[in-house]
Amino acid sequence: MSRLFTRKLDLAAGAVDMSHGSGGKAMAQLVRDLFAAAFANPFLDQQNDQAAFDAPAGRMVVSTDGFVVSPLFFPGGDIGSLAVHGTVNDVAMAGARPLYLTAGFILEEGFPLADLKRIVDSMAAASRDAGVPVVTGDTKVVERGKGDGVFITTTGIGVVPAGVAPSGDRARPGDVILVSGTMGDHGVAIMSTRENLTFETAVVSDSAALHTLVAAMVAAVPDVRVLRDPTRGGLATTLNEIANQSGVGMLIREADVPLRGEVAAACELLGLDPLYVANEGKLIAICAPADAGRLLSIMRAHPLGRDAAAIGTVHEDAHHFVQMETRFGGKRIVDWLSGEQLPRIC
DSSP, rough: OOOGSSSSOOOOTTTGGGGGGGHHHHHHHHHHIIIIIIOHHHHHHHHHSSSSOOOOEEEEEEEEEEOOOSSSSTEEEEEEHHHHHHHHHHTTTTEEEEEEEEEEEEETOBBBBHHHHHHHHHHHHHHHHTTOOEEEEEEEETTSSSSSSEEEEEEEEEEOOOOOOOOOTOOOOTTTTEEESSHHHHHHHHHHHTTOOSSSOOOOOOOOOOHHHHHHHHOTTTTTTTTOOTTTHHEEEEEEEHHHHHEEEEEGGGGGOOOOOOHHHHHHHTTTTTTGGGSSSOOOEEHHHHHHHHHHHHEEEEEEGOEEEEEEEOOTTTTTOEEEOTSSSEEEEEEOOOSOOSOOOO
């Protein structure tokens, strides 16, 4: 037997070096002992450079996302689980059932293999929990100082059932705007870690795979108009995107937007507007007014939607403004984010 298959990679004490991206034995060991072991499934076990699968009936959906979050580990998750959740959610927002993931890793020379294993194990666990396997991938190594530990790119593939077609251009005047839960949890968890902030109650990222919630929603209301996860730029930026896609205006009610007290306190301390803070386990749904009550009940019956709320309505507006009715009875424009409040958030 070749020495390649008798020697084990030192995952506890070793570090990534340039040989792990060279295509030789060191790279083969890294793939075998770390990635293949963690993500094991029949597709990866074939050891091909691609995954071949039969496409089920329905419209296919594909989405790609890159993850560069800093820090790599944060309360409620890490870059590995986030990479799974983020891409599963992007596919699910089409009303799709996610089927498969691919993953590409950019590793920096010198990154501890123990930390890499922790990330990969977390990613594999998130994949298994979601029921969406990583079926193929790639690994590259860059010189020390030319990366930031680990960057991950994931692609997701899914299928949309017949009769389901949510899209950002389908919001209509009179429609109701719903959110699945509290806003800003992920962004504040990241920033509180960076700034070493502590609160009486821990601020934990909401990072989660939302496809089971979406499946319940589209089963009850197949004609839901829009589904979108408010990640970078938060609720405010996402609503502005949808308003422009659909050519409408929106009015949300500040008092109805769910927000944890500790998140509100952290935002006040850091000078952030929670409407613009990222989420990684929440969604926005826009539906016809006749469907709103049923859809809200379905959302609240799901563990990932128990804090769901109706927060506003869609109306005609040639300027496509998003406005907010404040707690004091006035109105203000909720404009596009002019810069990035929280860089490296996902």
